Amino acid sequence: MRSYLILSMCVLFLIYYFIQNVWIGYFVVLLAITSFIGSALNAKGFPRIIGILMMGTGIILEIYKGTGAEGISQGILMILPLLCLVTLAPLLSIPLKLGGYFESIDTLLRNLLHHPRQLFAGITTSLFILSPILSLGSVRILSEFLSDLKLPTAMSAKSYLIGFSTAIMWSPYFASVSLVLYYLDMEVGKYIVYGIGLSFLSLIIGNGLFALWERRNPLERTHTPEVPLKKESQKQLILLGMFVTLLLCSSLTIEYLTKWSMIIIVCMISILLPIAWGLITKGWHRLIPLLKNYRDHSVPMMSNEIMLFTSAGLFAHAVQGTTFANIVSDFLTGLAKDSILLFAVAVIVIVVVVTYLGLHQIAVIAALAMQLKAEELGISNLSLAMLLLLSWSISSASSPFSGLNLMVSKIVGISGFETGIRANGLHLAILTVIGLGIIMIIS
Template identity: 65%
Template sequence: MCFLFLIQYFAGLTWLGYVVVVIAVLAFITSAYFSRGFPRIIGFIMMGTGIALEFSKGAGFHGVSEGVLLILPLLCLVTLSPMLSMPLKLNGYFQSVESFLQNLLHHPRKLFFGITSSLFILSPILNLGSIRIVSEFLESLKLPSEMSAKSYLIGFSSALMWSPYFASVSLILYYLNMPVGRYIIYGMGLSILSLLIGNLLFYLWSRNHTVSAEGFPVVQLDKTHKWQLLKLILFVMILMSSSLAIEYVTKWSMVIIVSMISVILPLMWGVLTKSWRKLTPLIKGYRDQSVPMLNNEIMLFMSAGVLAHALQGTTFANKISELLIAIAEQSFLLFAMAIMALVLLVTYIGIHQIAVIAALAMQLNADELGISTLSLAMLLLLTWSISAALSPFSGLNLMVSRLVGMTGVQTGLRTNGVHLLVLAILGISFVMMVK
């Protein structure tokens, strides 16, 4: 599906587009068969609603096909991006990150900063796998559940606002037709603001809570690991810079660029290092383990994409759009609060962020709202980050809750509610400054 879509993107063959849609529908059916629990139920509800809306609009199967094609770039990104982790695994970067965190065990506040900053760097490449890896590093330490929940959510959700290797940034900028190069500095500003707020609030929290590392030896960070960590940072910087440079020169969609880099980079690594024997097991593991683990994501993303496309132009969507425009004419602050309240309400009952935020990105026009496309993108990404951390049904919240042994409401609202509230207030203020 992914490779044929990439070919169709450059070749522009209509018939190949229909072939890709058929294969994508088969992928959805297969993923739905292997999915379990709530994601399966909500996926069927979103897909069924989307199909019903397309037929009620008179678009029929053609409208459904357009919805699938609209979400396919994101599916390619989600499916192919895990391949970026292969060079990192083989070059021993993860061991250096583990040593870095172990070196901070006896300094809780530094450890918290180390966890959040590590996730900030690793998450764009490893996605949710970054949380699982860091959790494995710290498993033996038995950190307080609240500390783990705070650090995992803050580190990961902050990265959601800046990296084009995340579905959030790629999707919103793709639908708003905005180059990543124009946005990324402002996205970094939002993300760093989130990290600063999180670490400051943890400093205040740690004054009334004890985090003990007694019985664990003091681990020194040797020069080899320091050099590896520096190379890891350089790797991420080069990866981002290359993506932005390619976008600037070619004017291709960043989603397509990231998907292509995800495939090409491991192959280049194999050629340059002549380490195909080491790379082959990872490729097989990706095929046999990583891709099948994406069943829920494929089902949720595709159904949410079809629903978002189907909502576009409906009476309900037009009424919401008119209401938001009227609010924006009165006050940008009220408009931002309305957007955030709408998304949080919908995602808190289980609807995926993609459905509502993609629908808003396609339906809203920045000029009609009297704001810039940049400020609209920043607001939507700020809202995505907060809703992903807060909603007990988001993939981020579900994973963190399972790892720390807390419910989704405890993880999102109770443990990180203050951070998300402060982030919302200061984030909206930041967006208003660049409006």
Template identity: 60%
Template sequence: MRSYLIIGMCVLFLLQYFLKMQWLEYSVVALSILAFLGSAFKADKFPRLLGIIMMTLGLVIEWNKGTGIAGISDGIFLILPLISLITLAPLLSIPLRLGGFFQSISVLLKNLLLQPKKLYAGITGTLFFLTPILNLGSVRIINEFLDELKLPSALSAKGYLVGFTTAVIWSPYFASVSLVLHYLNIPYKDYIIYGIGFSLLSLIIGNLLFVIWLKRHPLTEKSSDEKILIEKIHQQHLVKLMFFVISLIGSCLVIEYLTNWSMIVIVCLVSIIIPLLFGIQSKRWDELIPRLVDFRDRTVLMLNNEIMLFMSAGMLAFAMKGTAAANGISDFLTTLAHQSFLLFAIAVMVIVLCITYIGIHQIAAVGALAMQLNAAELGISNISLALLLLLTWSISTGLSPFSGLNLMVSRFAGISGVQTGLRFNGLHYAVIAIIGIGIISLIG
């Protein structure tokens, strides 16, 4: 029943986007509240507590602003695009699984086992292509491939975090990019070159730092003469995978250019259409339908923590807009920006890192800043502000011991969240922050 509630909420949101009916918007909001309450009973203890606190604060703040039910409804509806995105995007993994792509990736990574540098490049590169579509599912899949190989904790922690966080900066299938560009009113086609450029830079720096780290901490290599041959079919699958990702992004850009629809809506629609096209083209409905049923009965029901955190953090971010506290922070940052862009950028990063390091989701911290800050008043372009916020989001995702990524990787690697973030990846994110701020200051 709960899965139908969540899927129905997403479908009604998409209908409302095109039909623009007030009664339909209220219906979607009502379903959202029911989905939030339903997820509260199934969520883990910490996300449940944090979600209830943030939602309560958001509702109280918004009510005290005098906006009433209408304001609360607007706050919840504003975050619905992201809820729909995280709900529907996993549908894209179905064609990849049925198409044999994952098996080819497994063969590639196992073939690189005895070459740490190439294995690290393989892990980060694979995540660079898979994560934009599969989100955290990409890390889970890669770990399934490599779990039996018992990789060193440092290699897992470094590879998973560096590879994953590149997508946070550029993927339209991620809440980070969708939210920031949505709030700053930036078309994705104007941003994509900058986003991919930053992501590739992060990927290259991560691999270079790993080579340096490897010289000081050589990994013990297992002696083996066994080498798994990468058959032609697997090579073809790997090429097709890259083509699939490029085609998806390209399709979204073309649709955005032709229609001027929101990129979040486009991504949701594409996520629904691609599995159906796969079924029509391959005629493998007997394999596809069970996967769709599994998506409905298992995947959607696993979103309890995400729905709790995303909806409550979004409500809190919306409620904070225009408050004395938010205006004070905005005035402080604007003053800093006029004095020095470097001080402004550092302040933004420190504020977000401090908030996320105690467990508050990036949506609340970055979302509030995106809604509150005005690029023109800061003396910078919208693109520069978006890059700074997304760079900060990416860094805080890797460093915060409470982020979904950090919690998952620390569990896989068998180490604490602080070790996963600060100890093994602190230098990487420090270098990325310094170089990133320098580049953004040049963009202006």
């Protein structure tokens, strides 16, 4: 029942985006609040506590500001595109599952087991490609592939965080890029080249640091014989790369032609792609069971995401215009006028510290994106977008409360601090310096 409620919310919001009917908007907000309550009842642990706290604080702030129900509705409507993206994007993985692409990746990684540096590059590159489509599911899938290979803990912690965190900075199919560019009212096409460039630099830095680490900590070579990669697997890997490239190019083309929000475009592609696969291949008997599994299992399992995203979005909207937000905004604006570098460092420090204490990235990044104005800061919208996404990526990798860090630390069996700071601190520090340099150049 809860999955039908959530999916109805998404479909109705897509209709509302094009029709802009007030009553449809009110009904969508009502569905979102009901979905939040259902998700909060189903969620557990710290995410449930922080989600309820953010929602409660957001409601209190809206009432205190005098905006009341109207402010609450606006806050939820502003985060609804992201809720739809998080809910519908997993549909993109269905053609990949049916096409046998995951098995080809498994085969490739096993063939690289004799070469640790190449294996590390294979893991990080696979996550770079898969994470935009599968989100945290990409980490889970690769960890299952590699579970019987007994990789060193440090190698797993480094490869998972480095590979996944790159997607946070570049992919329009990822919540981070969609949210930041949506609030900054910036087209993805104007950002994507810079985002991909910074992500590639992150991959190169991460792989270079691993090569140095592996030289000091040589891994034991396996004695299992190497098996050449079959032509069928090679073909599947090429098709996978083409599939991701086609998704990216099609979404950018649609955005350029229609000027629709990229989040809406991605949501529509997520719905239409499995249907197109069924029509082209006539493989409905294989497709329908996966769609049912998505409805009955994948959607209900999104309780934490729906609860956190809804509450964080409302909280960020409620904070906007408050005395505290204005103080922070005035402080950062003053820093920017004195030094763009000091301003950028301050933003990164604020995001990392606040998320390290447990607040979700969406809340703090959305609040900054709504409160800060590039023209008042004296920088370009592109620089501000890169700064916020760099901060998001760094905080996701370092914070022991981020979904990424929690999952990786659980998989490798070490604490969130060891996963984030100890295993990847140097990489994050170098990435920060290089990212700041790029921001300074384009500002």
